[in-house]
Amino acid sequence: xxxxxxSPRYKIIEKRQSVAxxxxxxxxxxxxxxxxxxxxxGPKLLIQFQNNGVVDDSQLPKDRFSAERLKGVDSxxxxxxxxxxxxxxxxxxxxFLTGGTLQETQYFGPGTRLLVL
Amino acid sequence: xQKITQTQPGMFVQEKEAVTLDCTYDTSDPSxxxxxxxxxxxxxxxxxxxQGSYDQQNATEGRYSLNFQKARKSxxxxxSASQLGDSAMYFCAMRPGYSSASKIIFGSGTRxxxxx
Numbered sequence: 305x306x307x308x309x310x311s312p313r314y315k316i317i318e319k320r321q322s323v324a325x326x327x328x329x330x331x332x333x334x335x336x337x338x339x340x341x342x343x344x345x346g347p348k349l350l351i352q353f354q355n356n357g358v359v360d361d362s363q364l365p366k367d368r369f370s371a372e373r374l375k376g377v378d379s380x381x382x383x384x385x386x387x388x389x390x391x392x393x394x395x396x397x398x399x400f401l402t403g404g405t406l407q408e409t410q411y412f413g414p415g416t417r418l419l420v421l
Numbered sequence: 422x423q424k425i426t427q428t429q430p431g432m433f434v435q436e437k438e439a440v441t442l443d444c445t446y447d448t449s450d451p452s453x454x455x456x457x458x459x460x461x462x463x464x465x466x467x468x469x470x471x472q473g474s475y476d477q478q479n480a481t482e483g484r485y486s487l488n489f490q491k492a493r494k495s496x497x498x499x500x501s502a503s504q505l506g507d508s509a510m511y512f513c514a515m516r517p518g519y520s521s522a523s524k525i526i527f528g529s530g531t532r533x534x535x536x537x
Contacts (some may be wrong), residue, residue, distance in 0.1 A: 346527025408521030
C-alpha cells in the first residue's frame with residue numbers, strides 16, 4: 305500500500321512570494337490533514353478535510369493560507385504572501401474515517417520543508 | 422485548556438538499555454486518547470502506540486509500552502532494549518473527545534539519541 309505522498313520535499317522562497325504544497329493521501333482515506341511543524345515544536349493542525357469538505361480550519365491563518373481538496377482526493381496548501389515566520393515543515397496526513405474511534409490512526413507523509421528568506 | 426507537556430528536550434541512552442520518555446497531559450474531557458509518535462530525520466511521523474482513557478491495562482506494542490497513570494495525568498513511553506534505530510524525535514499527543522473528529526494535540530517532543 306502506497307503511503308502519503310507530498311511534494312516538493314524542500315522549498316526556499318523569499319518573503320512576500322507565494323508557494324504551494326501538494327499532498328496525495330492513502331487511497332480510500334476520507335480524511336486529510338495539514339499540519340505546520342515549526343522547528344523545536346510538535347505539529348499543529350492547520351486544516352482538516354473530510355472528503356472535499358472542511359471539518360476544522362480554526363488554526364489556519366486565512367489572510368495568507370488557503371487549502372483545497374476539490375475532488376476529495378489530493379490536496380493543495382498555498383501561502384500567499386509568505387512571511388519569515390512561515391518557515392516550517394508542512395506535514396500532510398490522512399486517515400480512513402472521520403467520526404471513527406479515538407484510536408483512528410493518522411498516517412503522515414514525509415513533509416515539505418519550507419524556508420522563507 | 423488542552424495541553425501536552427514533554428519536559429525532556431533530549432536524552433542519551435546506551436544501546437540495549439531501557440528508556441522512559443515522560444509525558445503529562447491536561448484536559449477536562451473524561452474521554453480522550455493518548456498517542457506516541459516517532460519522527461526520524463526523514464521527517465514523517467510514525468505511530469507507535471495508543472492508550473484510551475478508559476482502558477484498564479497499559480498498552481504494549483512490541484518493545485514499546487505506555488505507562489498510563491490516570492490520576493497523575495501522565496502517559497510515559499517505555500522503550501525496552503533500545504536499538505540504534507530508535508534514535509529520533511518522539512512526540513506524545515492527545516485526542517480529547519469521543520471520536521476521531523477531534524483534533525490531535527502534540528507535545529514539543531523529546532530527542533532520543535542511542536549510543537553504541
